[in-house]
Each structure stands twice: as C-alpha cells, then as structure tokens.
Amino acid sequence: MTTVALEKPRRKRKVPPVVWAFLAVPALVELGMVFWPALNSFYLSFTEWNGLGAAQPVGLENFRNLASDETFRGAFQNNVIWAVGFGGLSVLGGLALALALNRPRRGVGLYRSAIYLPMVFSLAVTGLFWRVQYQPDGTINTFLGAIGLESLEKQWLADPDTALYAVLVAAVWRQVGYVMVLYLAGLKSTDPLLDDASAVDGASAWQRFRFVTWPQLRGVNTVVFAVTVIDSLRTFDIVWAMTQGGPYHSSELLSTYMFQQGFTFLNLGYASAIAVVIFALALIFIITYLVRATKEEAA
C-alpha cells in the first residue's frame, strides 16, 4: 500500500516560486492559529497570570508546585488508570464483538448497529445518560436489588472508590462500538482461505485466531492504537458531565484539573503548566509508537 508510493522514482524538479507563495498561505494559517497559541501556552507555564494585567515570569515554580500538588499527582495516577482501562477494555471488547459478529448470519446487522449506536451520542449526553443509571435509585441499583445482590448496591458516582471506574464503564460503553467497527473492517480484508486451510489442518479456534487472523490485523491495530491513545488522553467531557472530578478529586483527570485551575480559578500559568505535562505525555506515547511502527515497517 504505502510502500508502493514510497518506491516511486523521485524526480528532482525546481519548485516554482508561485507554488511557494501558495504554500505559504496555509503555513501562515497553521503558524498563527496553531503553533503560536501553543507556544504561548508554553510561555505562560513559566509565569503567574490571572488574566489581569501582565503575566509575571516565575521560572520553574509552577512545575515545582505541580510536583508537590497532591491533587495533580492523583489526577496523573487516574490518567494512567484511565489510559490502561479505557484502552484495554475498549480494544478487548471491540475485538471480541467484531469476531463474534463477523460471520454473516440472520440479524447480525441489527446487532452491529445496536452496538455502534452509542457512538452517535456526544460524550456529554452519554455522561448524562449514565448518571441517571448510577443514581441511588437508578437502574443499576434497582437491578442489583432485584436479583438479590443488595449488598453490592452503591452510590457509584459519589463513592470515591468507584467514581472513576463508573465513568470509565460509561466511556468504554460508547467507545467499544467504534473499535468493533474498525476491527470488522479489518476482518473483512483478511483472507478466508487461510482460515479454512488451517481449520482443515486441525488448528483450534484459538490457534486460528492467534496465528492466522491476528497477524493479518496489524494495519488495523495501528489505527486502533492511535485512536485509543488520543481519545484517552483528551478525555474531558464525560468526566465533567458525570462527576466534575469529584468526589474530592477522586475521579480527577489531568484535563479536568487543568480546566478547573485555568477557567474556574484563573490560575492561567499553573493551568498552562498542566497543559504542558499533558502535551509531553501525548508526545512520549506517539513518538515511542511511531518509532516502533517505522521499525516494524522497515523489518
């Protein structure tokens, strides 16, 4: 696919100045509207600024304060839990559903669309919907009571031990249909002959999946990984809609903490420092991933 494009002979040709001029337009737009604000955010992270008057440079103080800020550390931990939980569960769930619904049989389209349906709701709507389910007298507790599990009834969103996971379930519920569709597309491009051949050779269902189907899904895995990492790092709206990071910061993520610092308390310098940390994290993930991907491609 992409390798074909790379192998095309490259002819050296002088680029006419007018083309440069045309290229300069989007470049300027990009510079002015993306890079400049981003750079400003970096600058602000070294200052103290409340939106009034001029920003006071404070050097690395914001970052030192971050290191000793327990809420920030909690949010960081939660972000790790979130990335692993959200990524892991939605990929496993999506893959399992895709495998189960891959073979054509009666009504399979109905199942597929039903599972994909949550994806059409915005995260804020998803959050509101799940908040109702999690209410003390909501569907989940009523259901648990009906099947005799009263002891498991909880105030899911008000309990600091369960709040983050309760939000996680809601987010995965929405994401899983999306991942399923990606994998379904991937499975369509696998070669059914290989599967049949290995079945004839006596391979078990697990062996056929692990050694025949899985290697063929590499391309889709790339997409799924990128989508999942990006989605999990930018998670904000569903947490905000369901718990606003509470109770007492137990479901705080870096993004919600940044929003609170920046736009509720107007500690814009401090909030920018958190933004820089989020940026660095995203960069680490993406770069490690890209390095690995290019290595594999070369191999």
Added chain:
Amino acid sequence: MISAPLSRRGFLAGLGGVGAASLLGACATGSDDSSGSAASTTLTLQSSLSDPDPKAALTKVVEGYTKNKTTLNTIAIETFRAQLPTYLNSGNPPDVLTWYAGSVARDYASKGFLLDVSDLWTGSGPCANFSPALKELSTAEGKQIFIPTNYYWWGVFYRKSAFQEWGVQVPTTWDEFIAVCKTIKSKGVAPLSMGTGSTPWVASGWFDYLNLRVNGAEFHRELLAGKHSFDSAEVKTVMDHYRQLVEYIDPKGRSYSWQDAVTPLASKKAGMYLIGAFISSAVPQDQVDDLDFFRVPIIDPSVPLAEEAPTDGYFASAKSRNAAGAKDLLAYLASAPAQQQFIELAKSSNLPTSPTVDTSKFSPLVQKGIELLNDSKAITQFFNRDSSDELQTTADTALTKFLDRPGDVNKILTEWQASAKKVLGS
C-alpha cells in the same frame, strides 16, 4: 458565478492574513485595546442572569430605561465568572455589570477596576436610605463600589403538612433540633436532605451556620479571610456539632445536586433542607404554599444572631467611557420601581434592598424571610462570597470528605488548612 474562485482565494488570503496578524500582533498577555472608538453614549450592561425568568425580567427592566441607549449582553454564568477579570481589565469595558457584594467586589475594587459610586449613597441618591449593613457590605476602602438590588435568605425549609403528620414542632434550640431529627428518623424518613453530589458547595451551608451559631459572624468572616486556622479549636467545635448531624443526613444526597435533593423533601421522604430561598423555584407549584422554613436553631444564646443573606446587584467599570451615564443607569436599577419590577418578573423569592419597595403584596414566605433578616444582628453572604471561589473548593473537598468519613475530622481539618493556606497565600 464569476466571483466564486476569487472569493475562495480571497477567503484563503483572509485566513492567511488572520494567521499572520495573530502571529505578528498577538501577545497572549497584552490587554491594551486601541480599537475602542464606539460611541461613548451607548451603555453596555453585561449580565450573568442567564436563567430564563431573571433574564426576561432584566430585559424588561432595561427596556424601561430611556435616558441613554443601553445594550444588554447576557452571558452564561460560568463563562461570565471566568471572563469577569478580562471584561474589567479590557480597554473598553462594559459600563455596568451584574455581580455579588462582599469580598468578591472588594477584591476587584482593590485592583482599581470599579467605579466609585459613593455619591449614589449620599444625599438624595437612590441608595441613601438603604440599610447601614448593606452600605457596609458595598464599601471598599471607605468608598462605595457596589449597588445592591436584591438579596435572599437561608433557612431550614420543611413541609408544614409533613411536620403535622409526624407530629413534630419547629425547633428553636439545638437540643430540640436534634430531638426532631431523631423523631423523623424513627418514622423511617431521612431527617435532612442535602444535595452535595454535583453541587458540593451546599455542604458549606451547615458549616457557615454552625460557625455563625458557635463562634459568631466576626470570627466567621476572619476565618474566611485567613486570619484563623481551619484546624483551630473553634472550628473543631463547629465540626463536633456538624458530626452530630451526619447520621441524620440522607446518604443518597451525596449523589444529588441541590435541585435533585428537593425531590425527597417534596415527596416527604426527607424532612428538612437547609438551603437558600431559591428553593421555592424548585418545588412543584402546588406545594409552594405548603413550604415553610425556620431559623437555624440557636446553639449559644450569647452569640449575636447572624444570618446568611447573599446579596446580588451591580457595579460599574472604572474605565467606563461614560461614567455619568453608568451611574445614571445604576441609579435607575437601584430605584424602588425597577427593583420591584425585576423581583416580580423573575418569579424569585428575592427581597428588595430598597426600603421603599412595597413588599405587602409579596408571599407570606417572603414576608417571613424579611422578618428573619430584620431580627438578626449580623449578615454574612455565603462561604464563596465571603472568601473566593477558589477557597470554596477547598471547603467542598474537606466537607464532602468529612460527610463520608466523619471519624477522620482532625486529619481532614489539617488538610483543609494546608490547602486554604495555599489559596490565600497566592
């Protein structure tokens, strides 16, 4: 169309221009504004009253002002809160803005952002006959910088018919109050409703009141200004009283907002609710007449009686291009007819600040609210208005944690003091 490709190019060039302009000219921290050449006679009123009824009410009130052309800008409250410093600091700020009296306004005054409106408070000015407590509340560094136009009270709300059913009387002392809680609980009903889920600030209501009843208004104000410590012996006494309440508070309230927590009260699954008078807009219409309230019980009779009465109103920007016009608009908004019109149209239980407003037509509940405040020796606002929104979040964290784990109170107070110190120090 011939112009189509041209306009596309024009659009791109424009985009490039915007990009380049922001690249060259933008400075994230600059705030000078040189383009403000708007006609200085038109007044701008920036309003945070974005709920439908108050918004419609203010629109109507502003329509009645004809002396200067006035534009009303209504902004959603959360955005307004976030942008307020930017509004006041810009080169061509809105002339008049809605906001809260107390520390919040004083804080902006100390930065020099607010117009001195002292002359509206003297002689035949519209605020000259307002109560001394309101004047004190609107004063910063000896000058008046705020025009209060309405306020509301807090109380323990309950349903009269429910109290009758359960055979309980309105308590006036702490011991009576605890006894009432006990009786209600014995009927299988949660004695106290409190929605601390998405609105954790509600938990500060009891904290404020217990502090007012145990240590008095003076100490309370000083505590919120950082002059006392949250892990002091005085605050520990307050929390001892709070702790006695914990077993009577509906545990489901932890998942509710303040509005959600009204439902158990309305359906008699909860007995009482310490909340502001705005509760009357949240109970079903047919129950408004059944709704009543009582003063938070007295704990120490030697402590002067204090009540919370959050005050709303307006201030003007110091940099207004038309200061005389801004003051004239403020005078209009503070006038008795404008206050009355606003309160009636907004369908709130708010009280007018002007003593000349005819309150005889207001509901019996509101009459009782006026009496409650007239009897009190000191008025406070609310935790966030007496301190800051940032200190409020330290209270939210500490108090919701306390409600979950009342046994850890000492540890929680130490943490609270540490985070409060961080906020007050910055």
